[in-house]
Amino acid sequence: MKFKIGDLVRFVDEPIEGHITSFQKNDMVGVTDESGFEIPVPLNKITLVHGNMKRDDDEETPNRSQTNLPFVERGIYLGVEGEQKDGLAKFYIINHSSYDLLIMVSDINGNKRNGLFAEKVLSRDFVQFYSANFTNVGKWPNFDIQILRHSTDAHTATSPIKKEFRVKPLDLINSKEMDEVLEAKVWRFELDKPEENIGLDKLKDHFISHRPNRR
Structure with missing residues (x-):
């Protein structure tokens, strides 16, 4: 199984879960648990935890129309x-x-x-x-x-x-x-903030209109 940084994994031999935060030598990975400590573990001793990583006590969000x-x-x-x-x-x-x-x-x-x-x-x-x-x-x-x-x-x-x-x-x-x-x-x-219009067209027109006339 191919893992990547950020994957939520569970240890095969211990009741520990965490996220992969580094790949190390000799087929070892660093897994950081909820305490913030990075634990080195062999790749063949972890398994991927599927799901969208929500909290266990999350409730369904009511529909907007409701x-x-x-x-x-x-x-x-x-x-x-x-x-x-x-x-x-x-x-x-x-x-x-x-x-x-x-x-x-x-x-x-x-x-x-x-x-x-x-x-x-x-x-x-x-x-x-x-x-x-x-x-x-x-x-x-x-x-x-x-x-x-x-x-x-x-x-x-x-x-x-x-x-x-x-x-x-x-x-x-x-x-x-x-x-x-x-x-x-x-x-x-x-992420959905409108892009700022810095008025490049107006700035360009301003410089063109104020450019000295050539003789």
């Missing part, structure tokens, strides 16, 4: 949860919008893409798609994130979201925010 909530066009975030002193960082897609999402996340490696995760995320729901160790924050992946938005309710037409995004060490200097969907404090980065 709660008479207004349609929310924006609010798709990448969230990073964890304490640097504990070691383990968990990466989430958090959906505050009224859309259901189909997400695909890849690791950018030069001109190539390595698929990391693909999943559906319902409105006002979340999914963990990756994990890493804070000690390797400078080597965290550059993510290629693609998102399709869907709703059976009337809504404004949307284009697919395609972003390249990497969480950098300086991003973690800022304070975490309490996220009401995840119910945890996270560093949060908005």
